[in-house]
Amino acid sequence: MPRAARPLAEHYGDLVRASLIEARPAGLHTRQLVAATRLKKSQVVLGVRQIRDVAAAEHLTPIIYTRKDGYLFSDDPADWIEYEKRQFREILGRLTRMITGTLDPRLARYPDDEWARLAVAQLTGVRATLAQLTK
Structure with a gap:
């Protein structure tokens, strides 16, 4: 075969x-x-x-x-941690730009948009977690 x-x-x-x-x-x-x-x-x-x-x-x-x-x-865990923190900072930056550049202006224009409010609420928690992981 x-x-x-x-x-x-x-x-x-x-x-x-x-x-x-x-x-x-x-x-x-x-x-x-x-x-x-x-x-x-x-x-x-x-x-x-x-x-x-x-x-x-x-x-x-x-x-x-x-x-x-x-x-x-x-083989150095300090190298892994530094790399992981850099990756989290990059993700945090992209997420922050998504919130401030897209979702916040959308909510300012349409404050009753249920989906946008849900997205901002959920992503704010993720943003706080990522901020802690970068420290």
């Missing part, structure tokens, strides 16, 4: 993961991963996504990204 083909993203993830493990403790930027894996940039991006979605949890190797070092597998 022929073996079923693995999804391409899983294959790309394996190649990216192997390159990052080989580079440890250093990291690799996207262009370096392109060179190391001989994949296209879009394929490297899919590979990183596959690592984040599946492989990191399977192999217990959190992947982080820093501007200085690129993508890397760090």
